[in-house]
Each structure stands twice: as C-alpha cells, then as structure tokens.
Amino acid sequence: MKDMRDFIVEGEEKGLVKRITAEVDWNLELSHIAKLNEEAGGPALLFENVKDYDTPVMTSVCTTTERCAMIMGQPLDASLTDLYAAWAKLGETLIPPKEIDKSEAPCKQNILTGGDIDLYKFPVPQWYPLDGGRYIGTAHYFITKDPETGWVNLGTYRAQLLGKDKIGTQFIKGKHADIMLKKYQAMGKPMPCASVIGCDPLLFILGAARVSASVSEYDVAGAIRGEAVKVVKGETVDLPIPAFAEIVLEGEVDADKFMEEGPFGEYTGYYSGVGTDPRNFMDVKCITHRDNPILWGTTVGRAVTDTHMTMALSYGATLWEQLLQMKIPGLKAVYCPPEGSGRFLAIISMKQMYPGHADQVLTAAISTEMGAYGLKTVIVVDEDIDPWDIPRVMYALSFRFQPNRSQVIKRGRSTPLDPSLPIEAREITGRLLLDATIPYDWKQKPIPIELDPQMVERVKGRWTELGL
Template sequence: MPNENLRDFISELEKNGELLRIKNEVDWNLELSHIAKVNEEKTGPALLFENVKDYKGGKVFVGALSSTKRLAIAMNMPIETTQTQMARAWVDRCKTLIPPVYVATGAVKENIDIGDDVDLFKFPVPKFYERDGGRYIGTFATCITKDPETGWINLGTYRMQMLDKNTVGVMFIKGKHGDLHRKKYIGLNKPMQVAVVIGYDPLMFLASSTTISAGEDEYNYIGALRGSAVEVVKGEYVDLPIPANAEMVLEGELWPEELRAEGPFGEYTGYYSGVGTTPRHYINVKAVTYRNDMIFHSTTVGRPVTDTHMIQAMNRTATLWSDLEQMKVPGIQSVYVPPESSGRYMAVVSVKCMYPGHSDHVGNAVIATTTGSYGFKVIVVVDEDIPADDMGRVLWAMTTRMNPLRGCQIISRARSTPLDPSLPIGARDITSRIIMDCTIPYEWKEKPTNITLSEPVLEVVKEKWNEYGFKDAFSYKA
C-alpha cells in the first residue's frame, strides 16, 4: 500500500529496521543536527527525536531518504531496488497523471492558530550549523503558490528561515516557478498567497524539488507516483490546495517586492551560499494548522550525502530520462545523476550508439532538456556495456575510452544556480559546461576488444561457487 502521509512512511521504516527513535533529551540548538549529520555520514537509519529540549512532546524527524532503501520504501518498491530502477519506475508511472481531489477536512486541521495566536517558536525547529543566520523552518518543506492569471498551482522547494514569531524569509531563485508567480503579482498591487507544507508523504518533496516543466501541477505527479490521488483541503487563510494529512502547514502572504535580511545558511553543496545576510523575500504567516502530536520534518542539508542529495539525484535522474524519451533520442540504456555530485551537477547517460555522432547527439540533448538546462556542469556519455550508475565502470570508460581532445566539448555559457560554490559569489548566474564523450567511436573500423570471461567456464564456477568456500551467492556482471 502507498504511504498516505508521513506517519505511514515512518511506520514502514520501522518495520524494515530503517528507523531509530532517540528518547534522550537533545538540544534543538546544534546538538540535534550534529547527531543527525554524524549518523548520515555513517549511513545510519532515519532518526526520530522524541525529546527535544524546551519542547515537551515535540518530535523532529530527519534522514528520511538518505539511503536507497528508504527511497525505495517511499516509492513503494522492494527495499533492494536500485536508484536507476526507481527512476525508470518514475518515468513509467508518470505517463498517466492523477490530479488531487478535495475533501471536507483532514488531520492537518486538528489545531488551528490564526492571527495573533501564530507563534512559530512553539515548534521544535532546529538550528543546524554555527554560522547559520538562524533557525530554518523550511528545509524538507514544500511551498505552494498559484499563478494569478492561469490558476496554475506550483509546488516548489525553497529554504525558509524563521525571522520572528510570524515571519519566514524565503529564498526564491531567479527563474524558479515560485519566483515566476511572484513577478506576476508586482503589477497587481496585492500580495501572493503562499502555503508551506512540512511533514507529508515524502513523494511530495520528491516532486516539489524536481524540475517539472512550467505550467505543470506537481500534485498530478505525486498522484501518479503513489497510484492514487492526493487528498487536499482548502486553507484557513489562503485559497490554495493543502494536503489533508500533512503534519503542519504555514499559510500566509508575500508582498512581491518587499525584502528583509536572511541567511547565511549551510547549503546542500556543503558550503555557505554567501557571506553575511542578504535581502530576500519573506512570508507573513497568518495561520498555522497542525496535527496533534505533530512531527516536525527536517533535513540537515550540508555536504553530500544527505536525503537532500538522494532526493535530487533520484528526481533529476527520472526527469532527465523522461525528457530524453520525450525528445525521442534513440538508444538510451540508462541515466544517472550521482548523489555525490550534490544530486545536480553531473549526469551520466549510457547509450547504444547506432550512427556516427550519436554520442554527441546524446550529450547535447541532455543540456537542452528542462532538467539538464539548469545547473548541470558535467555530462558523461558511455557505451551500452557501462551501466550509468556503476561509477567504477564509468571511471574505467572515462580513462580508457575518452581522448580529451576528441571527446570533450566545452560550452562557455549556460544557466547556473546561485548556490554553485565553484563560481564567485557575485557572479553565479552563468556557468560553463563540459560534455565528455567516453564511448568508443562508432565509425572506427578497428575497435578495442574487451577482455571477457569464458561463458562455459563461468557456468562451472557458478555451480561450484559455495564448494570453493564462499558464503555469499554467486554474482557477476559481464
């Protein structure tokens, strides 16, 4: 059965030995995040902190998707499923979209704070790193906005800092869909309504943090991924669809040209995105709705690999693969965006080359896609015998099949992300790219010959494998 909400997901993690409940009192100020970060770097389980200092009964959940096993549970797939297999399932499931459905009410309405009763400091929001500008309430969060002209609903992921008891700063990156909506409100002389969802079926974050084309409603993709429509309710203050069983939702408004100081923040790249504070947009929170015994969902961000990187790698692998299929690029065998590349800066594509220049076609197609056009800097194209997610084999192809003079294309101007630490802080709109052709040229008459094992002898070895004294099952990739 698909997870209907965050609590279903946590229950499935516990059944599969992928959750640790921490009952000791833990300080929200740095201690919680440091425990979580050390645990992540040891590839430990998801953590549910049940005793947060100053917050009686407050719970914080972290590390939701920082392993492929937990990602598979979120995708309602067998726990041993690989990331590329999940991405392939994403592509197939999203060929039939399922829109959300409105219901009368839901668990998110169990508690309603409005107006002067709104106090964000009543929730156990962690402070992650010493140099952070404050406590970040929006890390594993989804921001809902609406196009005032077309009614297009967008679900996006943007960091959010608590500025005071009823205000959160938000980082809208240029060109992101929430920012496109914001710009349309400039000439209307009225604020943009915003809803921020914290704590839900993780598929919502998978969808809201990916690069789905403008005009598309991410709710439809969440429905497709889980195989059932998302149930939504109307907001108390905003006219936006809100997940009926979310743990917590902030409802408010954002004046499109008003700014307040925000940051700095330790980002998913493993670096701070700037020095000091920066003027950014902010949300005036008018209402907060939340469940009884609310679970605050968060992510440590920081250097790879955290659940942020696993999520970005997963959804960008899936959407890039889908984009290439829609472009009808032939011969694609597999696609992979490594989480170690911060889940966004590198893509590997395996292709069965069918004509001279086919590998160049693939590399250039990647950077022309909706997914590949933003932030990607390294594109690696390999032959069909190299699975895109087998980084050992990919490195082998990079060093034995690529001639840098022949195989590398440098693109001098491309759309960047303002979080790319390889660029100067004041000049991060534009980056460069490299396409690395690591295939054996199709047109070569005489090609290198791979060393292979004898199939008959391999069968003998397989049959006698445990007789040799090995305890594990036989496996070999040609």
C-alpha cells in the same frame, strides 16, 4: 503512503526508521546527530525528546535509495536508475488532487490565529554553527497559485524563522514561486502562500523537483501514487492544503517588503553568500496542525543528505523522462550521482547505432529542460557499462575516452549556488561533454580480453581445493 505517520510505521517495520528517546538539544545537537548518522548510512530518525519541547522532530527521511524506493512504493532493492524508469512511466498520466471535507482533514485538528500564533512553540533546529538562525522550512514546501491561470505550485525554498509570525523566503529568480510573486506584485497585491512542514514524503520530493512550469506538483504526486492527493481548503488562503499534513503555516508574501535573511549551509557544502541579505518573507496569519504534530526537517549541508538524494531522484528521473521524449534510439540508462546532487554530473549508457550517435546523446542531455540548467559534465558510455557502476565508468574514462577527439566545452545557464564559480559571477557555467565510448565508425575496434569459459568452470570447481 498518505502522510509522515505512514512513513514512520512502514519504515519502523522495515528497520529504516529509528526513534531517539534520549533528550537532545535543538541547538546543533539534533542536527549533528542527524548528519553523522546520515554519513554512516543510518536510518531516518524521529527525535521524540527535544529539549524544552513536546513536539518530535523527524530527519533523514530520504537519505538512502532504499527509503526513496519505499516512498515511491517501489521494491526496496531498486536502484536510482530503476526509480527513474518507474517515475518516467508513472508520470505519463497526471492525477489532479481531490478536495475533501475539512472534518476529514487531520491538518485542521488545531487552528491558531491572531495572538495565538507563535512559531517558537515548535522545536526548530539550529542546523549549522554559521547559519544565520533557526530554519523552520527545510524539508517543507510553499504552496502558491498563479493569479492568472490558477496553476498551483509546490516549491521547496528554505525558510528561516524570523519572528513569532514571520518566516524568510528565498525564491531564486525564475523559480515558480518567484514567477508568481512578480505577477502579484504587478497587481499590487501580496501573494497568498502556505508552508507545509511534515507530510507524505513524496510531496517534499516533488517540492524540490524541477517539474515544468504550469504543471502542478500535486498532479505528478498523484501520478506516482496512482491515486489523487487529498487536499482541503486553507483557512485564510484559497490554496489546496494536503489534508494529512502535520504543520501548515498560512500567510502572505509581499514582494516589496524585506527582512534580513541567511546565511544558510547549502547543499553544495558551502554557504551561498557571506552574510545576511534582504529577502522577502511570509507573514504568518494562521497555523494549523495535527494533534501531536511532527516537525520535519533536513540537514542540507555537504553531500549526501535528503537534498542530494531527492534531487538525484527527481532530477535524474526528469532528465531520463525528457531524453526519452526526444525519442533518441539506443538509450539504455542514466545515472545522476547523489554526490553531485543529481544535477551537476550525469552519466548515460547507450547502444551506438550510427555515426555521431554518442555526440547526439551528449548534446541532447544539455538541451533538455533539466540539463539546460546547472548540468556541467555529461559522460556517455557504451551499453556494456552500467552508468551507476562508477569503477567501470572510470575504466571507460581511462581506456575509451580520448581527449583529442571526444571532449567538448560549451556554455550554459548556471545555478547561483555553484561554488566553483565566483560568488559575483554565477550566471553562466561551462559544460563538459565527455564521450567515453568506443567510436562507432572504427573499422578495427580494440579486441577485448575474455576468459575461456570452460577454464572458468574448471577453476571454480577447484576453488575450495585452492584454499581461496
């Protein structure tokens, strides 16, 4: 899969993508159809007939595990935990992108500069009623480059349509584009930047993934694909652009210039602030797009949407990868539920091999680079329980967990979006570590009730006779 179009073709073949030919309004109607369809577990949608526009809009690309599996080139029945294992394995060998000639890059089919730049030519949706405006950058990412080392970063940070050649940015402190922007600021220069809207969905998943600083998301995409991502030079910025992108906005961000931005319905299901805030923005100097481009967007909002699924995938995979790197024995599987957007809650199953082993796993999880930021609750269960089997996890929390013994509260770095903390104090979160295993060192363990295997066979043979 190299682009959005391959995703659509393969998705249609497999019944995972549907075209909507009826006319829909970009103003709330499109997003509401998408959201209700997502809540019903429906397919990805290609809105071909958006009121007042010729450009189609794609939504809900990553909202099911099945579609995430398809994007990663894995079997469609893979669980999230299977995808974590595949990610960790493939991610061992990074593959840098390959530059191709402009003549072979469809993203250059149309090049607009100067007075031809008008972002209102795209059917940018208004997603939720209280959003501060239309958001053009949702299922997109910004490409930026470190001015000192040349490290190229892909990062998904929301982008509001703020004018015909301006889009908002919201680089939260410490995010990679923020680190880079501060370096350009110190040099007294604006930061060259490109926004990519519509591309190989894996690149969006990686834009939102917490890949380590100084590692390029392009190289991880190459690793997962087993093939270098094809890129082409920007027209006005010295940045590698995915050659098969649908729409690319090139420009610059000046750390000392601000516009009012927001609010925007976040993935927590709440607004992160109460009104607009002054934020940096990107001055768009050039738009390139394919013939008949597709605008890709996502609903964000309350779980489960693309944001939750992509985070549950990449954050869970990264947590698993980082736990494996710690070489702790006995780890069986990890599950980061999409309902917690893969970042607030993690469940780990393990085979205990020595006293203190379960404690080690709990503290290891919050000490990984992934777990150290935002993770609030970690539950560890024995190997007989699959961490994604929530009824069994509830069983373990009810019958194995003992609050007197196995609950620890710690403090750690929070995300500023966590609505369980007051808006003005979201730097530090509590962390809850729950040991729902049977203690390793108990001499006398509870005796499990097993069915008699012969009797099971016998009654199964009588099932029809019993009228069941």
